[in-house]
Amino acid sequence: MLTLATTTPSEPEIFASLQGEGASVGKPSTFVRLSRCNLACHWCDTAYTWRFSGDNRPHTDGLDFAREANQVKLEEAEVAQMVAALKPDRLVLTGGEPLLQGAALARMVAALKELRGEFHVEIETNGSVAPHPALDPLIDQFNVSPKLAHSGNPASLALIPERLAAYAADPRAFFKFVIAERSDIEEVLGLVAAHSILPSRVFLMPEGRDSATLRARARWLGDLCAEHGFNFTDRLHIHLWGDTRGT
Numbered sequence: 001m002l003t004l005a006t007t008t009p010s011e012p013e014i015f016a017s018l019q020g021e022g023a024s025v026g027k028p029s030t031f032v033r034l035s036r037c038n039l040a041c042h043w044c045d046t047a048y049t050w051r052f053s054g055d056n057r058p059h060t061d062g063l064d065f066a067r068e069a070n071q072v073k074l075e076e077a078e079v080a081q082m083v084a085a086l087k088p089d090r091l092v093l094t095g096g097e098p099l100l101q102g103a104a105l106a107r108m109v110a111a112l113k114e115l116r117g118e119f120h121v122e123i124e125t126n127g128s129v130a131p132h133p134a135l136d137p138l139i140d141q142f143n144v145s146p147k148l149a150h151s152g153n154p155a156s157l158a159l160i161p162e163r164l165a166a167y168a169a170d171p172r173a174f175f176k177f178v179i180a181e182r183s184d185i186e187e188v189l190g191l192v193a194a195h196s197i198l199p200s201r202v203f204l205m206p207e208g209r210d211s212a213t214l215r216a217r218a219r220w221l222g223d224l225c226a227e228h229g230f231n232f233t234d235r236l237h238i239h240l241w242g243d244t245r246g247t
């Protein structure tokens, strides 16, 4: 059983769109948004996946209860069928933190590949959770977004050195840092040096949930990327459709 976020009160958040961020930006992709997270970023644009009134216990894989208006429980086979029915041959698993439901995701992706054959599968992850061993070999690309101090998470929860080292050693992983202020680059440089990450695998992305904020921050963030040899990524979906569920 998978716990998904919802668009309207009961519709699971499964939708075809364009990858809006990072190394695959612009590519037609189907998104599956899982519920729940192990972190709590101040500026999270999908806090409805994890900020529940009166109950914020962390999710553990295999729990089969739906308790909040923003969640729906579906069988893995049903999710696979919904993804297979949409056009794209690329899948982006996101959330919330999708790796909290790794075992169920492995069953879903295996079922999808049975239905549709080869599929490119990306995971959006905060980089603090290890992929389930059954899921790991089914993933083509990890979009790892480690959370800096301005996210408001304790570093002891958000930046797990062994986990970041494992992603740094994995050629499938790209690193996508959310940047709110110029000085945030210092923390990025420290992490990149500590884990010997090539700049060509690093993306800097402005924090923002509207076009005007993204554009204003892009002006100085682009210069910082050029200076340090990092990739810049915008948030294409925000410019095209705004901060809207299901896009």
Ligand SMILES: C[S@@+](CC[C@H](N)C(=O)[O-])C[C@H]1O[C@@H](n2cnc3c(N)ncnc32)[C@H](O)[C@@H]1O
Binding pocket: 037, 043, 044, 045, 046, 094, 095, 096, 097, 098, 124, 125, 126, 127, 143, 144, 145, 176, 178, 205, 206, 207, 208, 209
């Ligand atoms: C909602 S998260 C879900 C996946 C995973 N929990 C993570 O943080 O990577 C998807 C992406 O959106 C980014 N994000 C969330 N809120 C944002 C904001 N206000 N501005 C810019 N990026 C944001 C995250 O850093 C992450 O790269």
Ligand SMILES: Nc1nc2[nH]cc(C(=O)O)c2c(=O)[nH]1
Binding pocket: 017, 018, 019, 020, 021, 031, 094, 095, 124, 237, 247
């Ligand atoms: N179009 C689009 N691209 C995205 N790339 C990463 C997203 C996410 O929320 O993880 C996202 C999203 O929500 N929409």
Ligand code: SF4
Binding pocket: 037, 038, 039, 040, 041, 044, 045, 046, 047, 095, 096, 097, 126
């Ligand atoms: S880790 Fe991702 S889903 Fe969780 S609070 Fe941060 S941005 Fe939101």
Ligand SMILES: [Mg+2]
Binding pocket: 045
């Ligand atoms: Mg998003």
